[in-house]
Amino acid sequence: MNYTYRIYPDAAQQTQLLEWLEICRSVYNYALRELKDWIASRKCPLDRCSLEREYIIPADEPFPSYHRQQNNLPKAKKQFPHLGKVHSQVLQTTIRRLHDTWEAFQKRGHGFPRFKKFGQFKSFVFPQFKNNPINGSTVKLPKIGEVPINLHRPIPDGFKVKQVRVVSRVRGTQWYVVVTIESPVSVPDIPIHGRAIGIDLGLERFLTVSDGSFQERPKFFRSMHRKLKLLQRRAARKQKGSQNWEKAQTKVARMHHRIANRRKDFHLKTAHKLCDQAQTIFAEDLNVKGLARGILRKGCVDAAFGQFLSLTEWVCWKRGVYFAKVDPNGTSQTCPSCFATVHKGLEVREHHCPECGYRTHRDHAAAEMVLRRGLENVVAQGLWGRETACQVGLSGVYDLDKWRGAGIPNREVGKPALY
Structure with missing residues (x-):
């Protein structure tokens, strides 16, 4: 460690x-x-030289x-x-x-x-x-x-x-x-146990959990962008290499350092909150490098999904919570209730299945789909052990979810899915 x-x-x-x-x-x-x-x-060719x-x-x-x-x-x-x-x-x-x-x-x-x-x-x-x-x-x-x-x-x-x-x-x-x-003590692998949840990451909401709770995205860089822009403008006006230029560059670097610290603190606190809610967590295996090059790259870099997933995996290991990643392809285009394909663009923020009539927020449906894929993977790999009273696969789980999230203000519960 x-x-x-x-x-x-x-x-x-x-x-x-x-x-x-x-x-x-x-x-x-x-x-x-x-x-x-x-x-x-x-690298020189055998018959000639440069x-x-x-x-x-x-x-x-x-x-x-x-x-x-x-x-x-x-x-x-x-x-x-x-x-x-x-x-x-x-x-x-x-x-x-x-x-x-x-x-x-x-x-x-x-x-x-x-x-x-x-x-x-x-x-x-x-x-x-x-x-x-x-x-x-x-x-x-x-x-x-x-x-x-x-x-x-x-x-x-x-x-x-x-x-x-x-x-x-x-x-x-x-x-x-x-x-x-x-330490010479060997730490065994964390078994799959307890209550399981799936999480979906996004830009409208930073994190949405399969039980309906969600976390708004703090815009760390955008909130400090105005002050950072002022410091960078002052640094650009200084003579390069002078002492005043070095002082101005240090102020810019200190501002970037503060933004990074605030972001990391938020990621760690969010990861601990997730570990308080469940003992098994499934998340999307996102292509963070691809997101950093897309049209929404500024928001994705500010959210730092890659850092959050790495810190969450570390916090889960430290606290004895099972963590696994699933395939993210089609999680927002599939109905978690009947598995029908429901095509929708990024501008559509609500999931409404024409087959079964299931209606909920788009990110909530994606989080439920992440949970289903995670459970299917562990069952297919034979990793699923004993079932507990708070197991997701058991009946009455949504009543337990509603009871656990009663005190969370940011919460949205859709129509219960049929297992």
């Missing part, structure tokens, strides 16, 4: 941290340059793998003494970071590693600790010293600190540590 804490280094420590980030960036770019040169040298330039690397030169580049670090420190300022394991994890990106590129077939510009390298890792680096209100980082930390929640008993990642945010004015903790 990862715990994120805010740290408060002094001026000298901040200067040292920023210097480390730049050294790690240079090591990353140098290793990537070696990798690209070796690949480019193998008229402009060609990479001349011996044919017996091996591929610059992680272990080869890691073993070359001591030689590089002799040639470039400033590399010795950074902890040796931090430089090793920087090389590891490049090759993890390279291996991921080979698996998915796109996303070749890119060179990091000034300020784009924002974190480095201390991979191991002999003793617990957190002592009271400080965290001891090798070669940096003790740094004040806001330990808003203690490390649980039985957990050991494995690694610490130092993260720079808001243009190097705010610093955080991501502490990775580990």
